[in-house]
Amino acid sequence: MTAVAAAPAVSPWRLSGAGLAARGLAYLGLAVVLFLPSFATDFSKTCSLAVIYALMGLSLNIVVGYTGQLSLGHQGFLGLGALVTANIVAQAQLPIWLAMACAVLATTGVALVLGLVALRITGLYLSLITLVFGSAISSSLFALARFTDNNSGVKIQRPHYLATNGDWYLVCVAVLLVVFYFDYRLTVSKVGRALLALKENERVAEAFGIGVTSYKLLAFALSGAIAGLAGGLYAFRGELYSEKDFQDPNGFTLALLFVVMCVVGGLGNRLGVVVAGLFFGLINELLDDLFYAHWVHPWMQHVPVLGSYYSSDVKASYLASLIGALLLLQTLIFNRGGLGAQLRPISRWMTGHRFELHDATHSGPAVAEGSSVRA
Amino acid sequence: MSVLEVSDLSIRFGGLQALQDLTLTVNEFEIVGLIGPNGAGKTTAFNCITGFYKPDTGKVVYRGQDVTRTPPHKKAAMGFGRTFQNVGMVKSSTVLDNLKTAQHARVQYDVVTGLLGGGRVAAEERALEAKADAILELLGLTEFRHLRVGGLSYGTLKLLELGCALATEPDVLLLDEPSSGMGPEESHELGERLIELRKAFGLTMLLIEHHVPLVLSVCDHIYVLNFGRLLAEGKPSVIQTHPEVVAAYLGGEAPEELAATAETPEEAALDEATHPVAAKKAPAKKAPAKKAAAPRKKASS
Known part of the structure; x- marks a missing residue:
């Protein structure tokens, strides 16, 4: 109890010149790494997907991480966002930004309905309802021929000033950064404190003057809005809306992937979830293109039994889900805080604190005693 | 009256x-x-x-x-400020954050302003923190400021909960x-x-x-x-x-x-x-x- 006077955060303008320069360089490096993929043609498309996954991670994190409810239907929001965007652009010829705004409105509205359900039903049953929501919307709304150009997919075009994949990738990154900022604001303002209080104990929250109804709905609405935005980006990424991306079994795989991303990233940990989202977004393509096609497949043919199992049309996504499962296990057993907890020393250093592997504030006895994983 | x-x-x-x-x-x-x-x-x-x-x-x-x-x-x-028979606080948060959470109803900025951020929000957050510190000092709990609530002893918690109730003004x-x-x-x-x-x-x-x-x-x-x-x-x-x-x-x-x-x-x-x-x-x-x-x-x- 004595080692409490933890050094308060050094504010950035009180850092030494060298410290400031080092951090400036780190940010510059990060900016370059984020910027580089925009020069590639195919790879930038893959990276856009990774950024969209990161957005979905942030979206789901609000529901799972901040309010403590498990949603297994988030691919429904992504698909709805893509559907609305693509159809508005293709059928009403509205400008792309307006179409994406409509997508956000639509997903926010649907998320609010789900939020109303969440007011009454929590825990396992809510997860079940979100699961049913995801597959219901994919087999009804997504299957309507009207919205899928008679099942051939809705073709749309990006505006001429964003014609290349690299341009669109930069748009995705910009959106991610803006959403990241709002998510940060969420956690440091009264909203984040209210959501955390609600997650732990609704009665206590109410005694503190926090309206349970409005804040739960707010959380779902924000989550839906981000997912709708991600859906809009998704539609323009491939310049094609295809309902099959979000219909089962693809849809359910996506929904699970989003949850795995959140857990592996660290529930409620913004940075961890974004990194996990980027990782899972990239891993499929990377495995396909590099690892699997060039190394594993030629080599596997010589292995008895396994060789016959690996035919040429087997995609690396199998390997990716295996990696996902292993990472999930690793997180749950060894590292409940997820990637975010591992990245914490770095993120603290980047925000102007001293580099410490264990910071006094957040390694109280409570960490060892209670898990932060809650479904 | x-x-x-x-x-x-x-x-x-x-x-x-x-x-x-x-x-x-x-x-x-x-x-x-x-x-x-x-x-x-x-x-x-x-x-x-x-x-x-x-x-x-x-x-x-x-x-x-x-x-x-x-x-x-x-x-x-x-x-109406109240405490609970079983301690009513946000256990995974720090003492300071609990006292700030308790002031929820007294916060002047609205949700959207809070999400946008800016000088006014920052100033108000500092005011919340100052008030929290004043309450901690009053109850002699300043040393626990940065600790997670979940790790504190029961007697401390009861006192701290009283502090949270006071923070609701x-x-x-x-x-x-x-x-x-x-x-x-x-x-x-x-x-x-x-x-x-x-x-x-x-x-x-x-x-x-x-x-x-x-x-x-x-x-x-x-x-x-x-x-x-x-x-x-x-x-x-x-x-x-x-x-x-x-x-x-x-x-x-x-x-x-x-x-x-x-x-x-x-x-x-x-x-x-x-x-x-x-x-x-x-x-x-x-x-x-x-x-x-x-x-x-x-x-x-």
Whole structure:
């Protein structure tokens, strides 16, 4: 109890010149790494997907991480966002930004309905309802021929000033950064404190003057809005809306992937979830293109039994889900805080604190005693 | 002037009449005690007053305004501060964050402004922190500022919870067993502290308490509940010698048929989960009370 006077955060303008320069360089490096993929043609498309996954991670994190409810239907929001965007652009010829705004409105509205359900039903049953929501919307709304150009997919075009994949990738990154900022604001303002209080104990929250109804709905609405935005980006990424991306079994795989991303990233940990989202977004393509096609497949043919199992049309996504499962296990057993907890020393250093592997504030006895994983 | 007027409050849980026609008045700057054996309906009364339960009949009037059906978070904003029998705080947050969370209803900026950020929000967040620090200092808990609440000892938590209730800027403070988990000396200190706080913040208090010396020393007026009904009320000196109170609570034989009534299921669960200390301590206070407590324990299990 004595080692409490933890050094308060050094504010950035009180850092030494060298410290400031080092951090400036780190940010510059990060900016370059984020910027580089925009020069590639195919790879930038893959990276856009990774950024969209990161957005979905942030979206789901609000529901799972901040309010403590498990949603297994988030691919429904992504698909709805893509559907609305693509159809508005293709059928009403509205400008792309307006179409994406409509997508956000639509997903926010649907998320609010789900939020109303969440007011009454929590825990396992809510997860079940979100699961049913995801597959219901994919087999009804997504299957309507009207919205899928008679099942051939809705073709749309990006505006001429964003014609290349690299341009669109930069748009995705910009959106991610803006959403990241709002998510940060969420956690440091009264909203984040209210959501955390609600997650732990609704009665206590109410005694503190926090309206349970409005804040739960707010959380779902924000989550839906981000997912709708991600859906809009998704539609323009491939310049094609295809309902099959979000219909089962693809849809359910996506929904699970989003949850795995959140857990592996660290529930409620913004940075961890974004990194996990980027990782899972990239891993499929990377495995396909590099690892699997060039190394594993030629080599596997010589292995008895396994060789016959690996035919040429087997995609690396199998390997990716295996990696996902292993990472999930690793997180749950060894590292409940997820990637975010591992990245914490770095993120603290980047925000102007001293580099410490264990910071006094957040390694109280409570960490060892209670898990932060809650479904 | 009366701050809080409760009249004919009744609530029923299934077959159990948890409260029956409870009427009580809390006047400005008074500290009013609500005592009674386990399962008497004290916490239920608190929950009805603060809006967590909707009473079947009866009225709660706060400063002339009928607030019977007002939801708890609105009541908190109106000036109802409360603590819980089991500690009511956000356990995974730090002490400082809890005190900031408790000021939720006093925050001036709206949600959108909070999300956008900016100078005004930052200034207000600093003000919240300053207020939290002032409360920590007042209660002598500054050293715990950055610690997670989940790791603190029970006595500290009870005091800190009082701090959180103060941070809501209450007008009337409802304390549910503030001295549980504290020794006799600490609870004596708590009594003095409550009187100081009343003076410093101009508070009116209603408190549920098992620690009889504390109640007798700080309260201006005492209500005694037994099996959901008001058994007696009056000044501490009157209550101390009231024959029925002595029989039912302060140590005497309870009538057989009444002892069979169980606690409300919620209260029983709360007591068991969070209150092993008080539950064990209460019967040991006076020898005859043991007899009265024994059949009740059986009924609640």
